[in-house]
Amino acid sequence: MKIAIIGGSLSGSMAAIILGRAGHEVTVFERSKSGLVGRGGGLTTSKKVLDELKAQDIIDTDFPASPFYDLKMSKRTEEEPYLGVNPLTKAIDMHCVHWGGLWSNLVKRVPDTSYLRGQTLVDAKDTGDGVSLSFENGATVEADVALFCDGYNSMGRRLLFPDNRIEYRGYLVWRGTLPDSAITDHAPLADHPRYSYTTMKGSFVSFVVPSYEGSTKPGQRTINWAAYLPVPEDMLHHYLIDAQGKKRDGTVPSGALRPDLDEELKTLMRSELPDYYADILSKSSGNQLQLIYTNSLDAYGHGRMCLIGDAGMVVQPMTGSGLFKGYSNSRDLAVALAGTTDVVKALEQWSSKQTQVAHTMHDLGNQMEDAFIWNTVDLANTSPADCKTWWQSKISIPDAFSYFA
Numbered sequence: 001m002k003i004a005i006i007g008g009s010l011s012g013s014m015a016a017i018i019l020g021r022a023g024h025e026v027t028v029f030e031r032s033k034s035g036l037v038g039r040g041g042g043l044t045t046s047k048k049v050l051d052e053l054k055a056q057d058i059i060d061t062d063f064p065a066s067p068f069y070d071l072k073m074s075k076r077t078e079e080e081p082y083l084g085v086n087p088l089t090k091a092i093d094m095h096c097v098h099w100g101g102l103w104s105n106l107v108k109r110v111p112d113t114s115y116l117r118g119q120t121l122v123d124a125k126d127t128g129d130g131v132s133l134s135f136e137n138g139a140t141v142e143a144d145v146a147l148f149c150d151g152y153n154s155m156g157r158r159l160l161f162p163d164n165r166i167e168y169r170g171y172l173v174w175r176g177t178l179p180d181s182a183i184t185d186h187a188p189l190a191d192h193p194r195y196s197y198t199t200m201k202g203s204f205v206s207f208v209v210p211s212y213e214g215s216t217k218p219g220q221r222t223i224n225w226a227a228y229l230p231v232p233e234d235m236l237h238h239y240l241i242d243a244q245g246k247k248r249d250g251t252v253p254s255g256a257l258r259p260d261l262d263e264e265l266k267t268l269m270r271s272e273l274p275d276y277y278a279d280i281l282s283k284s285s286g287n288q289l290q291l292i293y294t295n296s297l298d299a300y301g302h303g304r305m306c307l308i309g310d311a312g313m314v315v316q317p318m319t320g321s322g323l324f325k326g327y328s329n330s331r332d333l334a335v336a337l338a339g340t341t342d343v344v345k346a347l348e349q350w351s352s353k354q355t356q357v358a359h360t361m362h363d364l365g366n367q368m369e370d371a372f373i374w375n376t377v378d379l380a381n382t383s384p385a386d387c388k389t390w391w392q393s394k395i396s397i398p399d400a401f402s403y404f405a
């Protein structure tokens with residue numbers, strides 16, 4: 001079949017590799033004229049997902065990741081101002097990768113002739129026996145099936161489900177990176193901590209990723225950090241006005257954050273976080289902001305148009321499920337289309353399974369959000385046994401995906 005893929009980021013590249021290998025004629029239409037580069041450096045997933053991508057030759061077998069085996073729930077105290085206390089540790093198999101390194105590794109498997117840059121989709125219509133796509137440059141393309149891999153603000157989702165809305169979750173993430181060569185004490189970087197704050201709701205995470213070239217050596221890695229901060233909707237304007245005084249929508253990218261706001265947040269974190277991490281923040285520049293959204297869908301497509309990855313259901317980032325969603329949507333689609341004579345029916349069955357799995361991710365996201373943002377146990381004043389009981393009451397792990405071991 002002739003398959004048009006809108007968006008050539010992680011999901012679009014994986015869909016092109018998997019469906020191209022299944023014998024379909026795939027073309028990726030990517031809006032960006034240049035290559036994509038990681039806005040924030042790192043991406044978290046599970047070892048299981050990376051192993052499957054390697055086994056399927058979707059990424060190189062030696063593609064580097066920084067592994068973490070424990071999630072350390074921690075908090076700053078007066079007695080432990082440097083690294084805080086850690087009464088609760090959960091086993092994980094989280095692997096963290098360089099975003100740009102991952103995308104480059106994927107996209108090198110997509111022939112240049114099948115990956116078209118500078119192509120912005122402006123409209124798509126299901127014609128019954130195919131899909132007609134219109135692009136900003138005036139071009140039109142006919143395809144048997146269209147896959148929308150166009151991210152959280154998907155045009156495909158808007159066309160298919162015009163009433164569907166992404167909803168602000170009441171918090172945003174302020175995040176940044178720092179080369180680990182900028183600090184001298186590397187020992188704590190072996191950990192993946194999640195800190196609750198001393199006086200406010202929300203939490204902070206940190207992890208290292210290999211360099212773009214793949215080095216995992218101390219001194220060549222990048223520290224990624226993310227501070228999740230509750231902000232009521234009517235206060236968002238304070239965060240979304242950029243350095244040029246322009247109101248942003250959902251994201252303030254690296255380089256556009258107001259310096260006074262960056263300083264304000266660094267000062268706030270100085271009293272909320274242990275000194276070790278507050279020092280990392282104070283040295284970080286080029287930080288960015290993203291509002292956290294989710295949505296809920298009853299289907300992953302209609303007729304001959306499908307949603308893949310973040311174009312489908314957007315779930316909370318702390319689930320680390322972005323790569324899994326794009327991969328499993330594409331893998332299942334190749335299986336659904338194999339040898340079928342009734343494409344629409346095959347896509348309907350595929351959609352039903354994707355929707356079901358996405359809802360389990362969303363449920364996990366809701367639980368993690370409650371445990372990590374809104375109702376964290378007081379880690380400074382609760383015994384390890386009580387912390388364990390609290391965790392058991394908060395989080396139940398779905399079979400489909402999680403980075404918990």
Ligand SMILES: Cc1cc2nc3c(=O)[nH]c(=O)nc-3n(C[C@H](O)[C@H](O)[C@H](O)COP(=O)(O)OP(=O)(O)OC[C@H]3O[C@@H](n4cnc5c(N)ncnc54)[C@H](O)[C@@H]3O)c2cc1C
Nearest residue numbers: 007009010011031039040041099120121150151309310322
């Ligand atoms: C450049 C970039 C950097 C990122 N960096 C990080 C990071 O450092 N850490 C992290 O955790 N997550 C990052 N993300 C988000 C993360 O990659 C995704 O949430 C997740 O992996 C799902 O990927 P996706 O391919 O479904 O969607 P996305 O990665 O959002 O990709 C959507 C793609 O569709 C293209 N597109 C959108 N609309 C159109 C249109 N109308 N016509 C044609 N093309 C269109 C976009 O240009 C983009 O390439 C980044 C995303 C991008 C695009």
